[in-house]
Amino acid sequence: MKTIQRLSLSVAATAILSGCGGSSFISTPVENIDSSPLKVSELTEQEKHTWGHLDLVKDTIPGMSVEKAYAELLKKKKGNSIIVAVIDSGIDIDHEDLNDVIWTNEDEIPGNGIDDDKNGYIDDVHGWNFLGDGYDEQLELTRIVASGDTSNPQYAAAKAEYDEEFKKWSERKMRYEQIYAQIKSADEAFTKHFNKADYTKEDINAIGETANADLKQAVQMANFMFSNGLESIQDAKKEIKGGLESITDRLNYNLNLNFNGRVTGDDAEDMSTKYYGNGNVKPVKKSESHGTHVAGIIAAERGNGLGADGVANNVKIMSVRAVPNGDEYDKDVALAIRYAVDNGAKVINGSFGKSYSPHSEWVRDAIKYAADNDVVFVHAAGNDSKDVDVESNFPDDNVNYVEVAKNYIRVGALEPKYGSGMVAGFSNYGKKNVDVFAPGAKVYSTTPENEYDTKGGTSMAAPAVAGVAALIRSNFPELSAEQVKQIILDSGLALNVKVVVGGDTNNVKPFSELSTSGRIVNAYNALIMAAKVAAK
Numbered sequence: 001m002k003t004i005q006r007l008s009l010s011v012a013a014t015a016i017l018s019g020c021g022g023s024s025f026i027s028t029p030v031e032n033i034d035s036s037p038l039k040v041s042e043l044t045e046q047e048k049h050t051w052g053h054l055d056l057v058k059d060t061i062p063g064m065s066v067e068k069a070y071a072e073l074l075k076k077k078k079g080n081s082i083i084v085a086v087i088d089s090g091i092d093i094d095h096e097d098l099n100d101v102i103w104t105n106e107d108e109i110p111g112n113g114i115d116d117d118k119n120g121y122i123d124d125v126h127g128w129n130f131l132g133d134g135y136d137e138q139l140e141l142t143r144i145v146a147s148g149d150t151s152n153p154q155y156a157a158a159k160a161e162y163d164e165e166f167k168k169w170s171e172r173k174m175r176y177e178q179i180y181a182q183i184k185s186a187d188e189a190f191t192k193h194f195n196k197a198d199y200t201k202e203d204i205n206a207i208g209e210t211a212n213a214d215l216k217q218a219v220q221m222a223n224f225m226f227s228n229g230l231e232s233i234q235d236a237k238k239e240i241k242g243g244l245e246s247i248t249d250r251l252n253y254n255l256n257l258n259f260n261g262r263v264t265g266d267d268a269e270d271m272s273t274k275y276y277g278n279g280n281v282k283p284v285k286k287s288e289s290h291g292t293h294v295a296g297i298i299a300a301e302r303g304n305g306l307g308a309d310g311v312a313n314n315v316k317i318m319s320v321r322a323v324p325n326g327d328e329y330d331k332d333v334a335l336a337i338r339y340a341v342d343n344g345a346k347v348i349n350g351s352f353g354k355s356y357s358p359h360s361e362w363v364r365d366a367i368k369y370a371a372d373n374d375v376v377f378v379h380a381a382g383n384d385s386k387d388v389d390v391e392s393n394f395p396d397d398n399v400n401y402v403e404v405a406k407n408y409i410r411v412g413a414l415e416p417k418y419g420s421g422m423v424a425g426f427s428n429y430g431k432k433n434v435d436v437f438a439p440g441a442k443v444y445s446t447t448p449e450n451e452y453d454t455k456g457g458t459s460m461a462a463p464a465v466a467g468v469a470a471l472i473r474s475n476f477p478e479l480s481a482e483q484v485k486q487i488i489l490d491s492g493l494a495l496n497v498k499v500v501v502g503g504d505t506n507n508v509k510p511f512s513e514l515s516t517s518g519r520i521v522n523a524y525n526a527l528i529m530a531a532k533v534a535a536k
Helices: 010-019 030-034 045-053 066-072 140-147 155-194 201-205 215-228 233-254 290-299 330-342 359-373 458-475 481-490 523-535
Strands: 080-088 127-129 315-321 346-348 376-380 409-415 436-439 444-445 451-457 498-501 506-512
Touching: 045 066, 045 436, 045 444, 066 376, 066 523, 080 458, 127 330, 155 201, 155 215, 155 233, 201 215, 215 233, 215 481, 233 458, 290 315, 290 444, 290 451, 290 458, 315 330, 315 458, 330 346, 330 359, 346 458, 359 376, 359 481, 376 481, 409 458, 409 481, 436 458, 444 458, 444 498, 451 458, 458 481, 458 523, 481 523
Parallel strands: 080 315, 080 346, 127 315, 346 376, 376 409, 409 436
Antiparallel strands: 444 451, 498 506
């Protein structure tokens, strides 16, 4: 399932109801980083939109020093064009900030209904769509329970988890419905009082003590929302409505035992049928925005004056639509990886994941196939606040901690605030199974129909790292996928701070214990190290 962090107001919602490498390469010494001052001021709008590209020492924000890399290291370097495959939901390839960075299959004639390049996929001009016209899907644990196969060794665990999940989301839906009704009522009261719908926070603060009971209740609601970081009732209404829609989708599709969203006509249990789906890689509806957001983090056109800049220049994005609103099928993911490799991708981003994987070997074999063909695979660690050394998250690159490939990078997510709260509360972690951390919370990027939005999740951290991998491969094409991975891990900033883990203030660990590298990705240092390795 897409690993975007959703329902950011879940804690506030409940409260509303109850209350009403190598150190010689590192440009900045570790001792200087860990003694640098904490940022106490709020981020500016510009910093909010670019924080993942900023520099920890200069800006006191744990970004990847992307702007520093361009200013000091890449000014006079052109680099090679690199194809980055985004295995995700659909991508708006016509977006104003992406249309010039979309991969085109020059061997395919658009719209002629013929497999011109003989790769088995007809009219795959900008990639391939393994979902066809489908999008909504069950979770993998729902599929296991719906099968009724009690002989499946995963059935008992899936059934127990399914029952817990269904109860949790049913209760959460009721809470959100109550909250939304309260916010809607407050909005109506303010609109009537001010005789306008675009009233402001200042307008609300100016309401006097003589207000009637309904208006006083609306003010109380507004003040609570302001105290939780929202700037307006309109924003709160949008957040809660979006959360309610997500919860409803989860119950109607993801956790619905009787729902079947597969429309491609193939058998998801049979790997012999490979050529299904179509060449339309765009989203089926505007709300299918995940893939577009991920693509923008990697490669939104830099310096064009539009909403966002990607990490990498000289990139062409190949769209491989294989991730639904629910859990992806192992077959689709395995074939998507192989499609990307066979059609020239040098970096693959996978911002998806799940806890059950009936055919994990299919995907693992595909990752090994990518490694054998010198392709870097970057994967989001997941948003369950859990230790993935203990609780599985798929796809992975190992069997009992024995790696099958050297090209796989699993990425945890950072918040835009250096210090004890630096690790996003939703982010998975693991000393053995997470490789590195990167900016993932509150990331601004492209969304369908020429729009932009801020989203959070390890889904956003993975493409940040994929962008750094693309930068290295563009400027140092002689380096192998394995070398690129090791450079990214070894060149990151190794921090000694203790951090809150999983959003639990009672769980505090050294940051170095949350990943194999104990580092945060740094593009500037990665390019310096890449130059040194390439020179050898």
